[in-house]
Amino acid sequence: MAIALAVLATVSGRLVAARGPRFPLLLACVLLAIGALMFLRLDPHTALGYLAGAYVIIGAGFGLITGPVTNIALSGLPADQAAMAGALTSTSRQFGTAVTTNR
Numbered sequence: 001m002a003i004a005l006a007v008l009a010t011v012s013g014r015l016v017a018a019r020g021p022r023f024p025l026l027l028a029c030v031l032l033a034i035g036a037l038m039f040l041r042l043d044p045h046t047a048l049g050y051l052a053g054a055y056v057i058i059g060a061g062f063g064l065i066t067g068p069v070t071n072i073a074l075s076g077l078p079a080d081q082a083a084m085a086g087a088l089t090s091t092s093r094q095f096g097t098a099v100t101t102n103r
Helices: 003-021 023-040 050-073 079-101
Strands: none
Touching: 003 023, 003 050, 023 050, 050 079
16 A cells, blocks of 8 residues: 555656646546445455555555645645645644544
8 A cells, every 4th residue: 555655656746747636636536436436345254456456556545635635735824834734734634544544
């Protein structure tokens, strides 16, 4: 999950620069929905590969959200408030990851 998040966070930044925030956000929502649906099928006999795949897809979704959310949060603020907005988006993302991955 962490590797997918790290790799796709850099890809997301490039996508935001090239196409704007909408496409990466849409793709992230699709990946997060797929990952969440995969979690619905878990049972005591779920294969480890299936579980790992679900976590990779969730990590990819969170990675794609990083660039657009940061861009949107920072684009409308004055420079003296940029650190506060960056900290708030980072904390929100970490909270969302913790809530999603703790079952």
